[in-house]
Amino acid sequence: MIPEPFEYHIPKNLEEASRLLAQFGGEGKILAGGHSLVPMMKLRLAAPKHLIDLGRLTDLKYIRESDGRIEIGALTTHFQIQSSSLLKEKCPLLPETAREIGDVQVRNKGTIGGSLAHSDPAADWPAAILALAGEIQARNVSSSRWIPASEFFVDLLTTALGGDEVLTAIRVPVAPPRSGHAYLKLHHPASGYAMVGVAAQVLLNEARHIESASVGVTGVGPKAYRATAVEEALRGKAPSRQNLEAAAAHAAEGIDVNSDLYASAEYRSHLAQVYTRRALEKALERAHGK
Amino acid sequence: MPSTILGKRIKRKEDPRLIQGRGHYVDDIKLDGMLHMAFARSIHAHARIKSVNVAAARSSPGVVDVITGEEIKGKLGLVPCAAGIEGLKVPDHPCLATGKVCYVGEPIAAVVATDRYLARDAADKIEVDYEPLPVVTDPEKALQAGSTVIHPELGDNVAFVARLEGGDWKAVESDSSLKVIKQRLINQRLAPASMETRGVVAHYSPGEETLTVWSSTQIPHILKTQLALMLGIDEPHCRVIAPEVGGGFGSKLNLYGEEGVACYASRKLGKPVKWIESRRENLLATVHGRDQINDVEVYVQPDGKVVGLKCWIIADLGAYHQLLTPAIPTLTALMILGCYHIKNVFVETKGVFTNKMATDAYRGAGRPEATYVIERVMDMVARELNMDAADLRMKNFPSPDEFPLDLPTGVTYDTANYQKTLKRLLKISGYSRLRKEQEKLRKQGKYLGLGLSTYVEICAMGPSSRMPAGGWEFGAVKVEPTGKVMVLSGTSPHGQGEETTFAQIAADVLGIPFDDVTVYHGDTFQVPMGIGTFGSRTTAVGGTAIHNAAMQIRKKMARIASHKLGVKPGELIFSEGKIHTRDGAKSMGFAEVAAEAIFAKQLPEGIEPGLAAHSFFEPSNYTFPFGAHLAVTEVDAETGEIKLRNYYAVDDCGRVINPMLVDGQIHGGLAQGIGQALWESHVYDENGQLMTGTLMDYAVPKAHQFPWFETETMETKTPINPLGAKGVGEAGTIGSTPAIVNAVVDALRPLGVRHLDMPLQPEKVWRILKQHATA
Numbered sequence A: 001m002i003p004e005p006f007e008y009h010i011p012k013n014l015e016e017a018s019r020l021l022a023q024f025g026g027e028g029k030i031l032a033g034g035h036s037l038v039p040m041m042k043l044r045l046a047a048p049k050h051l052i053d054l055g056r057l058t059d060l061k062y063i064r065e066s067d068g069r070i071e072i073g074a075l076t077t078h079f080q081i082q083s084s085s086l087l088k089e090k091c092p093l094l095p096e097t098a099r100e101i102g103d104v105q106v107r108n109k110g111t112i113g114g115s116l117a118h119s120d121p122a123a124d125w126p127a128a129i130l131a132l133a134g135e136i137q138a139r140n141v142s143s144s145r146w147i148p149a150s151e152f153f154v155d156l157l158t159t160a161l162g163g164d165e166v167l168t169a170i171r172v173p174v175a176p177p178r179s180g181h182a183y184l185k186l187h188h189p190a191s192g193y194a195m196v197g198v199a200a201q202v203l204l205n206e207a208r209h210i211e212s213a214s215v216g217v218t219g220v221g222p223k224a225y226r227a228t229a230v231e232e233a234l235r236g237k238a239p240s241r242q243n244l245e246a247a248a249a250h251a252a253e254g255i256d257v258n259s260d261l262y263a264s265a266e267y268r269s270h271l272a273q274v275y276t277r278r279a280l281e282k283a284l285e286r287a288h289g290k
Numbered sequence B: 001m002p003s004t005i006l007g008k009r010i011k012r013k014e015d016p017r018l019i020q021g022r023g024h025y026v027d028d029i030k031l032d033g034m035l036h037m038a039f040a041r042s043i044h045a046h047a048r049i050k051s052v053n054v055a056a057a058r059s060s061p062g063v064v065d066v067i068t069g070e071e072i073k074g075k076l077g078l079v080p081c082a083a084g085i086e087g088l089k090v091p092d093h094p095c096l097a098t099g100k101v102c103y104v105g106e107p108i109a110a111v112v113a114t115d116r117y118l119a120r121d122a123a124d125k126i127e128v129d130y131e132p133l134p135v136v137t138d139p140e141k142a143l144q145a146g147s148t149v150i151h152p153e154l155g156d157n158v159a160f161v162a163r164l165e166g167g168d169w170k171a172v173e174s175d176s177s178l179k180v181i182k183q184r185l186i187n188q189r190l191a192p193a194s195m196e197t198r199g200v201v202a203h204y205s206p207g208e209e210t211l212t213v214w215s216s217t218q219i220p221h222i223l224k225t226q227l228a229l230m231l232g233i234d235e236p237h238c239r240v241i242a243p244e245v246g247g248g249f250g251s252k253l254n255l256y257g258e259e260g261v262a263c264y265a266s267r268k269l270g271k272p273v274k275w276i277e278s279r280r281e282n283l284l285a286t287v288h289g290r291d292q293i294n295d296v297e298v299y300v301q302p303d304g305k306v307v308g309l310k311c312w313i314i315a316d317l318g319a320y321h322q323l324l325t326p327a328i329p330t331l332t333a334l335m336i337l338g339c340y341h342i343k344n345v346f347v348e349t350k351g352v353f354t355n356k357m358a359t360d361a362y363r364g365a366g367r368p369e370a371t372y373v374i375e376r377v378m379d380m381v382a383r384e385l386n387m388d389a390a391d392l393r394m395k396n397f398p399s400p401d402e403f404p405l406d407l408p409t410g411v412t413y414d415t416a417n418y419q420k421t422l423k424r425l426l427k428i429s430g431y432s433r434l435r436k437e438q439e440k441l442r443k444q445g446k447y448l449g450l451g452l453s454t455y456v457e458i459c460a461m462g463p464s465s466r467m468p469a470g471g472w473e474f475g476a477v478k479v480e481p482t483g484k485v486m487v488l489s490g491t492s493p494h495g496q497g498e499e500t501t502f503a504q505i506a507a508d509v510l511g512i513p514f515d516d517v518t519v520y521h522g523d524t525f526q527v528p529m530g531i532g533t534f535g536s537r538t539t540a541v542g543g544t545a546i547h548n549a550a551m552q553i554r555k556k557m558a559r560i561a562s563h564k565l566g567v568k569p570g571e572l573i574f575s576e577g578k579i580h581t582r583d584g585a586k587s588m589g590f591a592e593v594a595a596e597a598i599f600a601k602q603l604p605e606g607i608e609p610g611l612a613a614h615s616f617f618e619p620s621n622y623t624f625p626f627g628a629h630l631a632v633t634e635v636d637a638e639t640g641e642i643k644l645r646n647y648y649a650v651d652d653c654g655r656v657i658n659p660m661l662v663d664g665q666i667h668g669g670l671a672q673g674i675g676q677a678l679w680e681s682h683v684y685d686e687n688g689q690l691m692t693g694t695l696m697d698y699a700v701p702k703a704h705q706f707p708w709f710e711t712e713t714m715e716t717k718t719p720i721n722p723l724g725a726k727g728v729g730e731a732g733t734i735g736s737t738p739a740i741v742n743a744v745v746d747a748l749r750p751l752g753v754r755h756l757d758m759p760l761q762p763e764k765v766w767r768i769l770k771q772h773a774t775a
C-alpha cells in the first residue's frame, strides 16, 4: 500500500504538461483525479517514475454546448457531470451514468478524462461514451485530433492515445427529439464497478418504430464495446418485447467474456443480455414519453 | 425513583472529537526519533525456507536494521495461545518464521528504517529462497491419510477433538417415530476488516527500562502481561495504551507477532518503532473468522417437537493458533441448541490445521455459526413437516417460567421470553399479511421469501472459571475536589461508545449531571487492572464494576453529608448535583460534600479521607440475550439477484442503558451478519493464495446495500448483574445470517430448493432458476 518512489511535476498549462509527457516518454504518467492511478501505484501494479499532475489546469474543467454538441473538459469530475443541469436536459445519459460511479468521494475526485484514458474494463464512462458515439480529443505538443469512441478503446487498460498525448476533451451529440436513454448497472459486490453495465440510446421514427439504437457494454469483456449486433437487429423494428429479447441475445456475441469470483463468463453473458434488454426497454419508455 | 438518565438517547461523548478528526489513533502517535517497520512476508502457503538474504535490504536507503527469525530465536517468545482445551496441540508459533512458512502472509523478516516508505522499499529487497512443500487448504483433505502434515512434530493436522454430549441418546435412537433430518452447512471464512487496521508504536526507554506500547487493541491489560512475558521484561515496567481504536470485531482481541517484533526492535535499537498495517496485510494476516463445516442431524417428533440434535464440526483453524483460535468453535458447540429446549445433544468438534491464516474471534465468535446451524435446521424441520416456521419455533421454545434453564450442553440460560419477541416481530412485520402476499406473488411466478431467525447468544463473558485469563472486570470512580467525576474502566471499547454508557451509569448512581463524568480506559498505567472488550461483556460486566464502585462512593458521601446535615444516611437522596432529604429541607451540593471528604476537616469518626473507590465485578454466569428477526427478500427470476426488501428485528438485550447505542450495535451487527449471508467470503485457491486480498475483491458490506432496518428492543432483565444488562455487541450479527438464508430458500421453495450455501451469490440462484426452467 506504499508506492515506489516517483518524481512529481505540476505543469502550469497544457503546453507544459504535453512537453513533460513527451520528455519522459514511457516513464511519465498523467495524474488527474488519481482514483485509478494511485491505487494501482499503492499496490505496486504501476510504478511511473514521473507523475504529471494536471490539477492546476482548471481550464480543462468545463461542460458547454455548441453546434448541437456537448463538450466536456477532461478534468471535469464525475460529480460535476452528475449535477449538471445542462446535461440533465441535453444529454441525460451522462448524469445517469455518473450517478452509478463509486461513492461520493470517488465522484468528487475522479474525472471523466481519467476514466476514459484508463480504460478499465469495468468502468462506467466507456459504455456511455460508446453508446453516444462520442469523440475524444487528444493533444500532443504539436497537434490535436478527435478520436471516435469506437476506435478509442483498444484493449484492457489500453487506448488509442499516443504516449505523448493528453486527453483534453470529450464531445457527444445533444440527445435528439424522440430519443430515450438508459444506463443500467449491476454493481460488483466488492469493488462497486460494473459486473455488467449497459448504456442504451434509442431513436424512434414517426411510426414509433426503432429508427436506430446504440448500445455500449462494460464489465463484460476486456474492454467496453458497442454491441453492434444488437443495434443491427433492432433497426426499423417495432419495440416489442420479442424483438428486444431477440436483439439483446447478441449482447455478448464474439466477446471474450470475463469471469471472477462473483460471476462466471456464462453468467456474465446472460447478465449482459438481460441488462441490455432492460436498458433498451427503459430507453424506449423514455423515448415514448417525449 | 425512575432513573432520569438510564434508558435515555444521549449523544455520544466521544463523537465530537472523532467526527472532527481530532481523536488520536496509533498512527497519530509521533515520537522523537521514531523508526518505522515493514515486514517481508511469505508468498508461499507452505515451504521450507532455505535462506533469507537481507544484504540488499540492509544497504537500502534509510535502513537501520533488518530482523530475521534466526535473530530473535530464544530472545523473543512465541505468539501465545490461551485456549484451555484438553489435549490441545499447540505448534510453535514464532513471531518471525524460521526454517519454514505455513501460510501466505506469514512474517519472515522485519525492516526498520527512518521512514515508512523506505522501510517498505527495503522489505521488498529481501530475498527468500523457498523450497515449496505440498499445500493443504481444505480441512477435510487435511484430515485424510496421506495429507501433507503442516506441523510434522504434532503427528497429524488435528489440533483437537472435543465432544459434548447430554441426554439419553439410546432412547432417542431407538424411537422409530422420530423423523431424522440431516444437512451439511458451511460457515465460510470471513475477514473482520475493521476500519482501522492494526498498528503499534513500541517505545523502550533504556534509562528507565520501561516499555510503552501504543497498540490498536481490544485488550491492553492482557497484551501488557503477554508482552512482558514474551520479552522477559518485568511487568510493572511495561505499559500498554490503546488509544482510539477504529474497530476490531474480535480481530484485535489478540497478540500478534508483529507487536512482539516492534517491541523487540525498540528495545534493541533504543528508539521508538512504529508499524502500521496496510489494508492488504490486514486482509491477509489479521485473524479471519468463521470457517466451519457443520454436519447436523436432528431428531423430530411428528408434532414438530425437536428432541435431539447431533452436529459434527470441522473447524478450519489455519496454520497456527492465535490467542483464542481453538476456543472459538467450542462456543459453537455450547450454543448449538439455540433457544429451543432440546433435551439430547451431541457435538463433536474437530479443529484442523490448514495452510491458511489463523481463524479466531470475529463478531459473534462461534455463536453465529451455531445460530446458523440451528436456525437453518428449524426451517428445514418446519418445511419437512409442512408447518409454518413461526409455529414450529413457538412449539419448541421453553416457557418463560422455566428459567433459569439448564441445557444439556451444560450452560444455564438466565432469563428469556422467546415467545414475546417472536410475537412482537410477527406483529410489527405484518407476517401473516406477508405470507398472503407471497402466495399471491407465487401465482404470478414471482419469488418473495420470508426468513425467520430466533436466536439466543451467550455473552457478558464471563465467570472467571470459564475464561482463560479471568472473567471479571475492573471499574473505578473518583470524585475530584471540584466535584467532577472520573471513571476508569478495565474494558477497552473501540467504537462502541461506552464512554457515554459508563458516564450514564455513574451519573445515575451519584445523581450528578452526565457532563460532570469523564471516562477513561485503555491505559494500563491509568487503569490498574482489566480484561478488555469482547464477548459483549463491556457494559454488563465492566459497567457493573463502575456501578458498584459508584455505589461505594455514594455510601461514603451519604455518611459524610448525614454527619454535616444531622440526618440518617438512609434519608438522603442524590439528585441533580445535590445530596438532600426527601423534602429538600436539608441539602448539600455534591461538590461541597466532595470537598468535605477530600479536605478532611470534619469527617465523621471511622471515615477515611478521599473519594475514590474501585470494584472487581465477577459475574456468576454468562447472560443470554435473545431476539427474533425477519428478512423479506425478493429474487429476480431472470438474473437471480437478491433484493433485501425489508428487515425487522426485535432484540432483547436486557436493560437498555442508551437506546441509541443499542440501535447502533444492532445496525452494524445486522450489516455484518447479512454480509456473510449475501456477499462476504474470504477465498483461498488450492495453492493457498488468497483470492480476496484487496477490498476490490473482498465484499465488505456497505450502507447503501441495506434497506431501512425496522428495529425494536424489549427488556427482560438478567439477575446476573445489578444493572440487569445482558449485552448487545454481537446480537445483530448472530441473529441475521440465517434469517437471510432462510428467506432466500423460502423464496425458492416452489422450485424445490431445500438449501443454498453462503454467500448467496446471484449466480448460484440463477443456476437453480435455469435448471428449473429447462426441467
Ligand SMILES: Cc1cc2nc3c(=O)[nH]c(=O)nc-3n(C[C@H](O)[C@H](O)[C@H](O)COP(=O)(O)OP(=O)(O)OC[C@H]3O[C@@H](n4cnc5c(N)ncnc54)[C@H](O)[C@@H]3O)c2cc1C
Pocket (backbone or CB within 6 Å): A029, A030, A031, A032, A033, A034, A035, A036, A037, A038, A039, A054, A074, A100, A101, A102, A103, A106, A109, A110, A111, A112, A113, A114, A115, A116, A117, A118, A120, A122, A123, A124, A125, A161, A165, A166, A167, A168, A191, A192, A193, A194
Ligand atoms: C473506491 C473506488 C471506487 C470506484 N468505483 C468506480 C465505479 O464504480 N465505476 C467507475 O467507472 N470507476 C470507478 N472508480 C474509478 C474512478 O472513476 C476514477 O476516478 C477513474 O477511473 C479515473 O479517473 P481519475 O481522474 O481518477 O484518473 P487517474 O487515476 O488520475 O488516472 C487514470 C489513468 O488515466 C491517465 N490519465 C488521466 N487523465 C488523463 C488525461 N487527461 N490524459 C491522458 N491520460 C490521463 C493516467 O495517467 C492514468 O493512467 C472507482 C475508484 C475508486 C477509488
